[in-house]
Amino acid sequence: MKKNQHFLHGRGLSLGLCMLGMTSLDTAALNTPFTGMDPSSWRLQVTGDYQVVSEDDLPLLFAGQAPLCQSARPDGRKLTWSDADNNLHHLQLSNEQGVLRWWSATLPQQQIWSEGSHVVTEFEQLSEQLAVIPQAVSPKKLQLVWHEPAAKRYSAVDLSDPLLPKALWQWQPQGAGTVQTPVAARFDTSAGATSMVLVVSGSDAAQPAFWLIDAVSGKQLATQQYHTSKKTVELPFVLQDLVAAPAVLDRNADGYADRIYLVDVQGRLVQVDVDAQLQFQSRVVADLSDVGAEFKVQLVASRAIMPNYQQLAVNVAIGENQQPVAAGAAGQPADVVLLVSRKNQQSQLWALTIPDSPAFTIQPHHLTVRDLQQDVVSPALSSTTVGWYGTLPAAPVALPAVLAGVLYLPIAAQGEHCAEARQATQLIARHLFQGAAVYSDTLLAALPKPFGLIGAVQRHSGELALQDLQSGSILLSPLQGIREDCLFCTEALHQNLYPKWQRMAIYQHESELY
């Protein structure tokens, strides 16, 4: 309760930030202490508007509530956006137990109180706990959707004026279990481009399902439910609860999502293709249920070009594994899906590469086991391998991030909830397709510790570096990126390497002389 009082009267709070994507300049700005202002609290009224909650009512509202972190969660969201007058705003967002809070350098902590009686919900690890609605038109607005576990609903707010939040809509799924982190995406439908929110049914739902909700109106646009006991020809698998927040992909790079990845709690990875009529075609592309792990962490998916193993195999055969070949070795496009699971108090990291026309459902025995505890000499994966996995030495602090083909994952968290407790002491850095170590053990052991979330930054010397987004300190410089001309080759990344030019087509002009 003491913590609550301090949190509610947050004078002089300094913000410890380690949001994904935050620059060190932003960090400096946001670390500025508040001066002379009290936090403002808002509460949804039956009229659909927010009303300011007086300070006297706050202790009553927070009675019995588990203490919230004094600063924003490091795996929350930080964003910079410009309003209609092109004024830049830096906001740091947090959703804990359904209480949406936001901070900036110029205003004190603001919050929207979640209605409903307090329930103890299972902590959803690593995800951002909210979704920022992408805006395509100007003037730009800042719209957020977050889930409120106590009220079992999703709420949307317009935070274009951070001091005057406007309630947009609330939506409660029918037959859902727990509410989980929403995911925002833009889909190109027959009715035009639409911003949507994708939510899954959570734990203890009547049926595993997901919904697409119109981000502007809050109306349900489409849903897909899966059988819990009956296998069908279209989907010959029985799915369990969908708890992990899904991932969306844009396969044709047109700016609109057209594929969704879901994973059930036992590790069945479902690929859902979405067409313009919002009809879904689902298939289970991986079944990792044999390992007996729990998959509750948000998925990370990227579109990638696979290495051309046939081309590379020639070079391996002639003993030129580390020598570049003349021609580019890029192969077919594929989806790369990263999963984090938990089993017997240990976390596992999975990197699956799913080709566009998968010939089989990926099982654990199709994958190569990588030792993530130490840097051992890694044999090359064969062309038939569809990914790798390994047991992490400690729990991850953040979702895995891929920078220039190298997977980074800060691990060794001290705690689970608050910013001050979520400090990493070790960094996993692996080749995305091979799972091999990219940096030497010595280099990784020499990292300044502890560190929070990480991100790439461009140094004044032109080198690209890995930065601790919380403290602004440089962790690794230069960053390494994978190369396409051999299996394990990497190159030091420098701004001189960019822009990169790739010839996609060549054609002959018709001359006027003809």
Next chain:
Amino acid sequence: MKSDGFVLILCLCFIALVSSMALSALLIGLLSQKIGIAGQQQVQQQQWAKALHLQQQKPGVAPIQLSDMTTCPAQLAVWSEPATYCRWIELSSDHQQLNNWSSLMLSTELTLPQEAL
């Protein structure tokens, strides 16, 4: 005497006929050779122009920018964060010749934040 003159005229006509046939055959052969060489030269010119164009890896002073992309297409060196920015560029070789090649290029640039001072 009359028959000798007739034979002489016949011989002259025959010689003229054979000469014209030989000359036309030579001309036709020369022409066909020229035609054949012209085809070869055209193919060689095309290949040379294409080779020159392929050597041109980057756009010149004023490349034709076709369009910006909302998201970058799939790459081998994947960035899971939106750290890259892509656009389509038309790259044309500027040779004053019959065979002019153009390429559709994908330019990938970085949009990373700068290190703080």
